[in-house]
Amino acid sequence: MSNGRIQLRFHFAGKRYYISTGYPDTPHHQKLAQLKASEIEKDILYERFDPKDLSKYTPEGAPRKVTPVTPPKKVQPNLSELWEKYTEFQRPNLSPSTLAKDYKRVERCINLHLPSKSVDDAIAIRDWLVKNKPPNSAKRMLTELSACCKWSVKSKLITENPFTDMAGDIRVPRGQSEDTDIDPFSLEERDKIIETFKNDRYYKHYAAFIEFLFMTGCRPSEAVGLQWRHIANDFKTVRFEQAVVVSENGLVCKQGLKTQRRRQFPVNPKLAALLQSIKPEGATDDMKVFPAPKGGWIHADNLTNRGWRAVLEKLDSKMEYRKLYQTRHTFITAALETPITMPDGTIKMLDAKDVAKLVGTSAKMIYEHYAGAMKKLFVPEF
Template identity: 70%
Template sequence: MHSSSLSRKASKGSVQVKTSNGRLQLVFSYQGKRRYVSLGFDDTVQNRKLADLKARQIELDILSGNFDSTLLKYGLQSVDRAKPLTPVLTPTPAVHPSLAELWEKYTDFKRPGLSPSTLAKDFTKVSRCINLRLPTKSLQDSVAIRDWLVANKTPNAVKRYLTQFSACCDWATKSQLISHNPFKGMAADIKVPKGDLEDTDINPFSLEERDRIIQAFKSDRYYRVYAPFIEFLFMTGCRPSEAVALQWQYISEDFRSIRFEQAVVVSESGLVCKKGLKTQRKRTFPVNSQLAALLSSIKPEVATSETKVFPSPEGTWIDVHNLTNRAWRSVLSKLDGIEYRKLYQARHTFITAALETAITMPDGRFKMLDAKDVAKLVGTSPKMIYEHYAGKSRELFVPEF
């Protein structure tokens, strides 16, 4: 029989974690009565973390006078000492669906309106967590599920999972599959530290670093085939998925403009090309002389409208995930003095440089691109540019007037 760090000599209000028939149990005394509480979970390392959380919660409630003797607050049920110490969590009736079953039905309902990448990444990740990670799938154990997430995931991940579980159960309630949403309001209680927020990882390369990276790809015997693709990302600030999907029909014959109208994303069945972009239906990008020279140099003599501008070595869509793990990591590892950053930083590099670089006008005056103009070039909102780039990229000064 194993026991956790709480299985010590019992003191007033202490809660011990023990096992019975391979299942975890909490044992403690309250008002002179010995209580045996089954968690219903197998004795594993992860489940012991959850048991420790439960034990600490009950201990604190006993000491502070807030203990719920019905155990409903903790999603548990006590065991009569005279009876065998076997798991006694109230079984979910067969007519009541589990969280796994609800999530599968919810996914099928949402599938027609979801992008292939959302299905393949976000919904598959939630499904994997439910089916392979959670210690229980019963909706009656929603508190235990929340506590397990808190013990094993980052606050940001906990908030995302609970938000998805709640959305699923809201749908199930409206669909009359369950009577109420047991996860309602849980996500709001999870506080995410400011440093744990996503989409703020903006750490652009300098222009000197950009040029060294491009040259390194051109010189690499194994990955030089990707050099035009890497250079294109730095020179346009487009998303990698947009560059992968580019075909020659979207580049004007005189190389003066590019139309971004589609993206290659990961789906449940692999890479697929879909119409439309992440935040807009399409956008036009004006080509400067440097970019025009690049496009002219790589265009095949015989190119149909559907010929890929940046095909993989096998002639298929480039798999950005594989390119990052192999080519990008390999090339950057050989460049002294350049800190490794994700491929997506090529986009951040373009945006930052576009905001900081002055343009010489025909009359000799200098002009800086406005954040709204840069937003149009890269297909994002001016608000995003102002919040994450413009405020950080420029020094304040008082003009002469």
């Protein structure tokens, strides 16, 4: 019906047609309209239908203008919508920290920074990323967008992935991650940092935590996650098996470590004394070894940006600023360089494989990034 008049609607060769009969909606005129519809159907069947001349199907006195209508093109979802659906699909398989950091970073870039959210503007998006982001960030972003669109094609949300192979065109200078950005403190610098924390009016609460990091080489997230059930009653071992990471909803404690499910760390007398000195009377297994001032988990990133930075600024101006993670590199470097006197009086150096086991990394990592750089080659006499 159109304006109270019967209208014929049909498809031919992928187009939709409307013919206004001019008939009022009565039983008698419905039969007449049906006859016209049958006539059109027969002409199409016998291949005598002429879409350019439809006058024969229009009753006398009815409007002669007939307009073919092309169905509207289906609107594709934009990158913001695709990324939201992709994130929800991936959520069960992602760690809280990956969701909170990596996936949120992509979401913010799409919603706040990209010049367009349309998948049709992939080239413009690539060019903007290359111009405005460091090479590794641009490459990572294009890789994520490509993965999202690849999933979207499989999910029949879009027809093609416009970001395919774009990331491969970007050359990234060899960079450094936290694990390979190695710039350790000297043992003298280490001791100054610990002592300054102990005497600091605002941040002395964290002194034991900082000392523990230097003495074990563990990752800050692993130390934050320690509870007294992980410390042996005789203070002979520490069991690392969980870590506190940043999630979408704040700090969460997750089972397992970065590269392994768990590891056991042997405690020397100096470390045992530290742990004994901070264990509260009547401590229960679930109590945190290193609680934040108000009892929650320590936020390592906040500590790095505030307390750690503030304390290092009080030290000798010649001491170059380095991140909290360098406590780990300081331990590994010292463990490889410091001779150990054995009970029988012999001198021994810890092997790279042993140090790797202590800190929860691979021997390959130790050999490539620590041992090789510290051992000087020489030619023996023979």
